[in-house]
Amino acid sequence: MRILVLGATGRVGSHIVSLALRDEHSVTALVRTQNKLNLNDENLQIVQGNVLKKQDIENVMVNVDIVISALNTDGTNTLTKSMPLILEAMEKQHVKRIISIGTAGILQSRLTPNVLRYQSSESKRKTTFAAEEHHKVYQLLKKSDSDWTIVCPTYLPDGEYTGTYRIEQDFLPDGGGEISVADTAEFAYQQIQSKEYVKSRVGIAY
Known part of the structure; x- marks a missing residue:
């Protein structure tokens, strides 16, 4: 499978790249700084560029089967500025599947189910900027023709792989505090082979 990874130098993105290369998929990583991705593999193509530049996105979207976006907010509007460019390039190249890393803040609130967690008293975060950015991306994906899945983790410590966690569509697993x-x-990464959560948000926590 030919996978485009955006946000490949980040904590989640770099793990995803390693998993895809382990399984001998062909991986293209669009990165701002090439030496931040310290991987050497014949199946990895590292392309220097910017997700905010339409031409850069279009260049790496050629011959792609699936897009995984592990972009984060970094206190900027990179997420909301890049997603329209990503979706436009996907449509142009007839790429349907995109898996995005979101935040538990954009899952439905259990306390007030008609609003999202970050809009309710369920959220303990003092600032909502990141959640608002992820919310806008969620709205863009919902309006698109893509087969999207948003993986929505709660608090994200580095930690080891356990393979033992809970997932729930649209909600954070009850009492989940971290993952x-x-x-x-x-x-x-498993979602590249699964259609179970297409056009869905998925909460993930221990």
Whole structure:
């Protein structure tokens, strides 16, 4: 499978790249700084570029089967500025499947089910900027023709891979407080072979 990974130098993204290469998939990683991805593999193509530049996105979307976006907010609007460009390039190249890493804040609230967690008293975060950015991406994906899945982890410590965690469509598993980067990456990566959560948000936690 030919996989485009965006956010490949981040904590979750770098794990996903390693998993895909382990299984001998062909991986293209669009990165701003090439030496941040310290991997050497014949199946890995590292392309220097910017997700905010339409031409850069279009260049790496050629001959791709699936897109995995592990982009984060970093206190900027990179997420919401890049997603329209990603979706446009996907449509142009007839790429249907995209798996995105979101946040538990955009899952439905258990306390107030008609709003999202970050909009309710369920969220303990003082700032909602990141959740608002992820919410806008969720809205863009919902309006698109793509086969999207948003993996929504709660607090993300580095941690080891355990393979033992709970998932729930649209909600954070009850009482879930954290999930490791490695387990989040593994679950997101598994979705390339699964249609179970197409056009869905998935909460993940221990």
